[in-house]
Amino acid sequence: MTVLPEAGTRREASAADRLRAVLARAAQVVGADRVTCPVTGLGPNVGLYRSRSVFGVVRPHTAEEVRRVVELFAAEETTAVLHAFSTGGNWGLGSREPAQDGAVVLDLSGLDQIRDVDVAGGWAVVEPGVTQARLARLLEGSERMLNVTASSAHTSVVGNALDRGVGLRHQRVEDLTGLEVVLPDGELIRVGWWPDPDRATPVYTHGLGPSLVQLFVQSALGVVTAATVRLLPRPEALRVVRLNFAPDQVEAATAEVRRWVAQGLARGVVKIYNEVAAGAYGGEPGRYLVHVCVDGTPEVVDALSGILTVEAVRSRAFTAVSDFDAVDPSAAHHDVAVRVERAYAGDPDPTDALFEAKTGRPAARLDEEGGFLFFLPLVPFSGAALARAHELIEQVRVESGIRCGVTFNALGADVVDCVVTMRFARDARDGGEAGRAHRALDRLYELFTGEGFIPYRLDIDHTDWAGRLPAGTGARAFARRLKDAVDPHHVIAAGRYA
Ligand SMILES: Cc1cc2nc3c(=O)[nH]c(=O)nc-3n(C[C@H](O)[C@H](O)[C@H](O)COP(=O)(O)OP(=O)(O)OC[C@H]3O[C@@H](n4cnc5c(N)ncnc54)[C@H](O)[C@@H]3O)c2cc1C
Numbered sequence: 119m120t121v122l123p124e125a126g127t128r129r130e131a132s133a134a135d136r137l138r139a140v141l142a143r144a145a146q147v148v149g150a151d152r153v154t155c156p157v158t159g160l161g162p163n164v165g166l167y168r169s170r171s172v173f174g175v176v177r178p179h180t181a182e183e184v185r186r187v188v189e190l191f192a193a194e195e196t197t198a199v200l201h202a203f204s205t206g207g208n209w210g211l212g213s214r215e216p217a218q219d220g221a222v223v224l225d226l227s228g229l230d231q232i233r234d235v236d237v238a239g240g241w242a243v244v245e246p247g248v249t250q251a252r253l254a255r256l257l258e259g260s261e262r263m264l265n266v267t268a269s270s271a272h273t274s275v276v277g278n279a280l281d282r283g284v285g286l287r288h289q290r291v292e293d294l295t296g297l298e299v300v301l302p303d304g305e306l307i308r309v310g311w312w313p314d315p316d317r318a319t320p321v322y323t324h325g326l327g328p329s330l331v332q333l334f335v336q337s338a339l340g341v342v343t344a345a346t347v348r349l350l351p352r353p354e355a356l357r358v359v360r361l362n363f364a365p366d367q368v369e370a371a372t373a374e375v376r377r378w379v380a381q382g383l384a385r386g387v388v389k390i391y392n393e394v395a396a397g398a399y400g401g402e403p404g405r406y407l408v409h410v411c412v413d414g415t416p417e418v419v420d421a422l423s424g425i426l427t428v429e430a431v432r433s434r435a436f437t438a439v440s441d442f443d444a445v446d447p448s449a450a451h452h453d454v455a456v457r458v459e460r461a462y463a464g465d466p467d468p469t470d471a472l473f474e475a476k477t478g479r480p481a482a483r484l485d486e487e488g489g490f491l492f493f494l495p496l497v498p499f500s501g502a503a504l505a506r507a508h509e510l511i512e513q514v515r516v517e518s519g520i521r522c523g524v525t526f527n528a529l530g531a532d533v534v535d536c537v538v539t540m541r542f543a544r545d546a547r548d549g550g551e552a553g554r555a556h557r558a559l560d561r562l563y564e565l566f567t568g569e570g571f572i573p574y575r576l577d578i579d580h581t582d583w584a585g586r587l588p589a590g591t592g593a594r595a596f597a598r599r600l601k602d603a604v605d606p607h608h609v610i611a612a613g614r615y616a
Contacts, residue, residue, distance in 0.1 A: 133197045140194045141174045141222070147186045152177040152228070160223065163213035164477075164488040166544065166552050167578050171219040173198050179228040181245070181298060181306060181343035187224070188341060189304025192609050198222045199611035202341045204246035204277025207270055209477075210492030210539065211281075212578030213485050217614045227274075229343060234313060237262045240349045241295065241313065241321050246276040246342060251468050253347075262349035263464025265293050270473050270481035271466035276345045280335055281575055284527050284535050286411070286462050287350060287386040295323045296346035297334050302605035309334070311346055321348060336575075336615045339604050350464070353385075353413035358459050359426050360451070361408040362438040365393065368406065368508045371435040372526065373501030375408060378429065380531035383422055386411045386462055388528040390504075392511070395523035395539065398475035399458065400451035405437060411462045476523075478541065489542040491555055493562040495571040497536045499528060503571075507536055510565045518558040520551075536571065538562060576614045584615050 138155065145153040155174030163169065178184045191200060201216035202224040208214070216223065230247030237260045244253060251271035254264045265285035267278055279290035296310030309330035310323050323331055334340050363371035378384050389409045391399060396407035412422035423441040430439040443455035457467050467473075474480055479488045497503050504526055511522050520540055527535040542555040556579075563573070563580055572587050573580075585594065601608075601616070 136194060137173055137196045137198050137222070140190050140196055141176070143190050144176050144187045147190070148176060148178045148183050152179070160214045162485050163215055164209045164484045164490045165212060165492075165577065166489060166556070167212050167215060170215050170217075170221065170578070172216070173220060173222050175223045175225055177225045177228050181229065181300070184224065184226070184229070184341055184343050185300045185304055185306045188300045188302065188609065191222070192303045192607065195607045199608060200224055200341065201611040201613070202226055202246075204274035204280070205249065205272065207273040207277070207481065208281065209269075209484055209488075210490050210577070211494075211575060212614070215578050216611050217578040217581050218611055221611050224341060226341075226343070232256065233344060235349075236313065237349065239313075239318060239321065240351070241311075242347050242349055243313065243344055244275055244347055245344050246274055248275055249273060250275050250278075250466050254464055254466055255468075257349065257352075257464065261352055263352040264347075265290060265350055266461055266464055266466040268461065268472070270470050271468045272470070272481055275347055276342060279345065279347070280337075280342060282336055284387065284529070284537075286389075289529055289535075291332070291335055293348040293350075294331055294335070294345055295321050295348055297331055297342050298344040299334050299340035299342050301340050302607070302609040306343070307340075313346070321346075333600075336613075338601060338610045338613045338616055340610065352464065355416040355419040356385075356411065356413040356459060356463050357419050357423050357441055358444065358455065358462060359408075359410045359412065359423050359439065359441045360443055360455065361410070361430055361436045361440075362402050362405040363408070363436045364405060365508065367435045369501035369505035370433070371406065371408070371501075372499075372504040374429070374433045374435050375410070375528070376499050376501065376531060378410065378426065379499070379528050383412070383426055383429070384410045384528075385413045390526040390528075392508070392522075392524040394521050395476075395525050395537075397523075398472055400454045402438070408436075409458060411459075413462070476539075476541075487544065489544040489552055489555070491540040491542070491559050492575075492577065493522075493538040493540075493559055493566070493573065494575045495536050495538070495562075495566040495573045496529075497526070497534045497571045499530070499532050499534045504534065504536075506569060507566070507571060510562075510569065510571075511538065513565065514558050514561050517561060518554050520555050520558040522558070522562075535574070536566075578614060581614045581616070 141155045159169040201221040206214035226246040229245035231245045233243040235242040249272045250266045265287040283290045296312045391407045401407035430436045443449040444459045523539040525537040540555045542551040
């Protein structure tokens with residue numbers, strides 16, 4: 119870090135001088151080489167969102183360093199707010215960028231300890247810099263597995279869960295059983311379930327009284343320095359059944375898939391890809407692609423994949439069904455099918471082959487070279503609602519010329535996480551494809567929310583939607599009262615969901 123001038127008295131110092139002085143003290147806590155100030159921003163982001171002005175970046179390596187840094191900011195009441203990220207792979211929603219200008223960024227990728235793992239007990243204690251690849255590798259060959267996402271293997275388990283990310287088994291928040299949090303005044307607390315060093319206690323998130331873990335998810339109430347994460351029992355056998363259907367069958371085919379989910383024929387998150395999204399998975403041109411995972415004992419897997427095949431044929435909604443692509447090396451999509459099955463089995467591909475097929479770039483170069491946006495609404499799981507979502511995507515294509523990828527992630531029999539992606543050439547935001555993609559994104563917000571399909575994650579340019587979407591009576595005011603009570607000087611950035 120460049121040598122910073124000492125600030126004068128608190129009253130005399132300008133806000134910027136005071137901030138620099140606090141950062142100089144932070145440098146004494148974390149080491150001068152782990153504070154950057156001034157910075158010209160966090161660099162490009164793959165969404166081509168406007169780069170926010172950032173006052174400085176602090177890269178602590180331990181929870182105690184985070185605690186002391188937050189304490190410094192709390193004591194000085196600077197005008198800057200703290201924005202934390204874990205590994206910063208929030209591509210399409212803003213990457214590492216804070217939603218507000220003028221933040222000091224806490225890059226927590228250096229907190230990368232797997233503090234403890236208990237395979238028999240089914241839990242791990244991990245810090246924000248621990249990637250899904252690292253934790254999964256540790257579990258290889260064991261009786262437990264991690265619920266992994268389809269993002270890069272090198273993204274954070276904690277960061278994804280804190281934004282309510284979606285894994286292949288279920289939404290990641292369901293795996294968060296406890297959080298270690300630095301509160302805005304610098305106090306470090308632990309909420310939810312934590313291992314007892316003297317005896318084995320059941321892994322149970324809620325404890326007695328109000329359940330506190332969820333208070334810190336999509337939240338501006340603290341900085342998370344570690345989490346206890348559930349490890350899932352590893353199935354003895356697993357298979358992914360692949361099906362195709364024509365776009366004019368969206369309603370009938372998805373209604374049939376919904377029936378399978380409701381009747382327990384599928385395990386984990388059923389994924390339904392439109393023609394664009396299916397491209398990376400070797401989908402048939404002009405067809406939707408469905409991945410249905412079945413697992414359990416080998417006999418259960420045989421029985422369920424057989425039943426699914428019979429049901430698919432009987433429904434007449436599908437053009438193809440196959441359950442052997444991953445075991446037959448001569449099958450057309452053998453490699454892809456193997457990678458997909460491994461991911462469902464908790465084994466993220468460290469080479470990121472499927473990720474790169476979707477983004478066209480390795481994760482490490484995505485922010486510099488790629489163009490990619492996400493829109494993430496929830497849609498009721500019914501054939502009619504998913505057919506309507508399909509129509510809205512078509513409308514956006516006609517209006518903007520942008521062909522969106524869509525993945526319907528079934529989060530159970532009632533709700534679908536509708537992942538809308540746009541890949542675009544990295545040209546000027548005001549014109550060209552990037553500009554059209556951003557206008558399409560605005561349109562997606564309008565059209566989907568108009569239909570009642572409300573987003574569950576926001577990007578940094580659409581934070582106003584948090585206030586525009588329906589909430590329970592008094593809920594927003596109560597959340598503001600909580601924020602004011604816990605963080606009266608607004609030390610932690612409001613973030614995307616305030
Ligand atoms: C091709 C592709 C596929 C993808 N597939 C998926 C998928 O299957 N499922 C999915 O959910 N996402 C997916 N994503 C989106 C994204 O890449 C992942 O959600 C990724 O895990 C987020 O990056 P991260 O883990 O580094 O989290 P970060 O970017 O570090 O964190 C995400 C946000 O959480 C908050 N946060 C993080 N850490 C902390 C902390 N310690 N304390 C307080 N707040 C914190 C911050 O607001 C931060 O912006 C995909 C993206 C692409 C490009």
